[in-house]
Amino acid sequence: MLGNIFHTMNNRRLRSTPIPGTRDDYTGIDFNLGFHVRSYHLDINYRVGPNNLSGIATLHLDNWKPLASMTLDLAPSMRVTRITAQGSAGHTVKVARFRQSGGKLRITFAQEIPVDSEFSLAIRYAGTPRPIRSPWGDIGWEELENGALVASQPIGAPSWFPCDDTPDEKALYEIVVTTDNPHVVAVNGSLVSKKTAGSCTTWHYRVGHPMASYLATVQIGEYIQLGLSAPGDIPVRAWVPAELRESAREEFADQARMLALYTELFGPYPFNSYSVIVTEDELEIPLEAQGLSVFGSNHIQGDRTWERLIAHELSHQWFGNSLGLAQWNDIWLNEGFACYSEWLWFEHSAGRPADDSAREHYDELAAEPQDLIISDPGPRDMFDDRVYKRGALTVHALRVLLGDAPFFRMLRRYVAAGAHSVVEPVDLKREVLLEAATLEIPEQEVKDLWRAWLHQPELPRFPEPRG
């Protein structure tokens, strides 16, 4: 399976629409054009006390344009000291010079690399990592009281490694982290090995499914591990500070049941395992990464206050991580489905119909300004709560239009088709139209629903079954 994914998913830019210009409209950052990164091998050393990171990032690339030079994203707090290039199949690739400016690492080659070459770059770098200031807060590598966390959505990844930081460029990863004992290192993917030498331990993780750079994470802290799943199921674990053991058990008691429910509704869990990390520090909001989610100590009160968000973050493994975004304006595809997944959880666990949840949030939305187009909310409002709630209501409108069984059949088909890739709204619409056709629902009804909910600011009427 792995070889398959590698060849079908990593040879091309994954979007179906053309690359929109040379700059990401939402982040304001220039695209790094002309190549794909097939895989990253990140070998980093991190000293917890002084907050010092040094490492070598080895990127395997191929280019779809002749390259005399190229760029990667890397924060100025990380300084590159050396880059070694290696070609393949008889091509010599040599770096003439490099420099860092404007959040970019600019590499010039001694000779132009012919189109469709494969080559690798070993980039040695070091620095004191710190979060990247952005319109969406400080994101990326963040020093904690006793460790570190990484939460990068949308542009924080260059705070800790050189990358092509755009959501539709997925790659495979090996992440090797050496840090001081007794700190635990949790990373995306599966633990391959763990070796202690002297006062340090090296943790080697492998990410066997394509991953967007913003979903790569490293979590370092003095954590103990709790098993949350039944034997034979997808392993579900929690990494928590020892003193939060009991309250975390209580708070995450239903985590494995949530995973079972979403597997039934959406299709197989897309990764090998699921972990939740609880930091000693308090966090404003929980954060998603591929295969794991991060909560603050303030989210663990032992009284199920945060059940909603525990469900929400898990559902991002399907919507956002396996089915990634081609571009940030489609963020409703992530957050609409994650918010709707909360309603689905309460429908199944507490008998509260999603229609009731939808009605409650519809009434709230009706009282808010209706000046947002959720298919393109603009960078300032991309994480606006209205994108989440109206996105979820759009999903509900589709369910009401199709009826339960056809809706979930359509949804499982959409999830399977887009697994480990990127999706665009048109991919969902295609599946909805297909299902509607089998029910003899006129195409125009689907198109009207689509336009009303996604492309116009005014709130449509609350979804009612067809008369």
Ligand SMILES: [Zn+2]
């Ligand atoms: Zn979310």
